[in-house]
Amino acid sequence: MTAYKNPAPTTDAIIARDDGRIVLILRKNPPHGWAIPGGFVEYGEELGRACVREAKEETSLEVELVAQLFTYSDPTRDARQHTISTVYACRLRSGVLRADDDAADARWVAESEVPWSELCFDHAQVLRDYFSWTRTGERRAV
Numbered sequence: 001m002t003a004y005k006n007p008a009p010t011t012d013a014i015i016a017r018d019d020g021r022i023v024l025i026l027r028k029n030p031p032h033g034w035a036i037p038g039g040f041v042e043y044g045e046e047l048g049r050a051c052v053r054e055a056k057e058e059t060s061l062e063v064e065l066v067a068q069l070f071t072y073s074d075p076t077r078d079a080r081q082h083t084i085s086t087v088y089a090c091r092l093r094s095g096v097l098r099a100d101d102d103a104a105d106a107r108w109v110a111e112s113e114v115p116w117s118e119l120c121f122d123h124a125q126v127l128r129d130y131f132s133w134t135r136t137g138e139r140r141a142v
Contacts, residue, residue, distance in 0.1 A: 008040060008084070009040070009085075009086070010038060010040050010085040011038050011039070011054060011086050011087070012036045012051070013036065013088055014069070014087065014088070015063050022036075022111075022127075023037060023061070023106060024114070025104075028103060032120075035123055037059050038087075039057070039058070040083075048068075051086075051088045052090075055090060059095075059100070059106050060096065061092055063090040063093055064093050066089040068088055069087045069089055069126075070087055071086045072084070074122060077121050085121075087126055089130065
């Protein structure tokens, strides 16, 4: 029987408040740096539910999915392994921001406060795409 090596599905949550600020977490585990909350999809779990779960685990926030922005699949996006991440724009429903699970810190930041050079993975590109979408209403083209 042939053994297949497949990419791992992940999901990321861009959580926004009404004032446009978004949540970034400081990763507890390698790779260290700032990131969008997210993580691996569990077996049998739907992508949107995984996104809501990961957001809650890492930030203590209840979120509502607003839109699926794009799926990022560059094999080099995560140095640990090939991942495919579906990114959602999310709206804060309730809760107080608190770093938890894999997050050492969590903050609300405006676009002008994003530590661009300290972002993990391909999250700088993801956030550029997100902020462009908030201004224009247009998603990244395939």
